Amino acid sequence: MTAPTKTAKQSRIQRKNRKIILEAALDVFSAHGYRGSTLDQIAEQSGLSKPNILYYFQGKEAIYQHLLADILTSWLEPLAAIDSDGDAVEEIIAYVKTKLDLSQKHPRQSRLFANEILQGARRISTRSQDHLKVLVEETADKIRAWSAAGRLAKVDPYHLLFSIWASTQHYADFESQITMILGQDALGDQTFAQAHVFLDMQFRRLLAP
């Protein structure tokens, strides 16, 4: 009778069903966006009934918010991991590779996030937005320090980050266009290996001091 909440202790079956629902919802939301997705689709994809889904989550928005929060966290982690004491070029090149790997392994998360940003980021809390901004600011400071120390070419730190995000996430977000061009069975290990070679070269040439 009492609906489980995020903080309450959960039984094994509760955890399992919540996980099933979130997995199905990630499929649906990433493919159709928030408004384009329906509880019916999530119900069918998960194998649970619609009322049953609403027993585990307060509503459509609550499911979406849960997914979005998880994605934001995994999105920000690699940024914070950039080590200002490490080798400048190698740190950034490693960040590029991490982001590209995320695009390959978690394309649905990338697409859900892209959908959200594309439509104005209305559903991202001010709290999360501020968190993102602070982390970017700290990263920009690291990059500026490296540039000033002559360990990195003099580049605008913000536009460098935009370029890295854009060119790595592109492989997840624009997957349908890439398969349109490279062929149906495109986005396998081989294509990502080629992408890695290309991006590695692009950013090494750009960043060499």
Add this chain to the structure above:
Amino acid sequence: MTAPTKTAKQSRIQRKNRKIILEAALDVFSAHGYRGSTLDQIAEQSGLSKPNILYYFQGKEAIYQHLLADILTSWLEPLAAIDSDGDAVEEIIAYVKTKLDLSQKHPRQSRLFANEILQGARRISTRSQDHLKVLVEETADKIRAWSAAGRLAKVDPYHLLFSIWASTQHYADFESQITMILGQDALGDQTFAQAHVFLDMQFRRLLAP
């Protein structure tokens, strides 16, 4: 009584109202995606009534398809304009600038297109998809020829195009994230000038033979 079609002769008032509707629809579709947009929103934005809109267009999908076709055309034009007899690096650098300018001047078109690709390009006709593929293939040939002639660094032509598309369209498609980071009044001439300096440097360093 007889609804105007695309091919039929149109009166001045018909052309004017169709234009008003398409302009309003571009606002709405680019901000909310296809499913997230309603005829009510387009009606309010255009100042026309909902039935009146359906007098000029067969339905919601027809309006969207009209916009999408226009966007695909303007998207492909600059690709075809790359001149294989021109200076290799300068031709590609000019293409980068053209794409960046398109992002600044037509962000709504870019976002509508990004929404469409992101959600699987379901509404782009096979005809248009083939057209895109052929044009990309021709451009890849030009790039390979330049590389073979030593006028361009040896780079994978497809991943070069992906990188250019991603990094230029990013300024339109991820506008809400950019303003989140750079501040509310970010996407003006100054930011685009900085982006141009950055991308110019990035692709010159990459492409120098």
Add this chain to the structure above:
DNA sequence: GTCTATAGTTAGATAGAC
């Protein structure tokens, strides 16, 4: 060519039996 009224669907969410 434009309007009001409304038909016909589909959506999110709830009630209450089991």
Add this chain to the structure above:
DNA sequence: GTCTATCTAACTATAGAC
């Protein structure tokens, strides 16, 4: 915990008066 049945709201589209 899970189900069937249902409420209410929103949406696309059409009918028919003016």
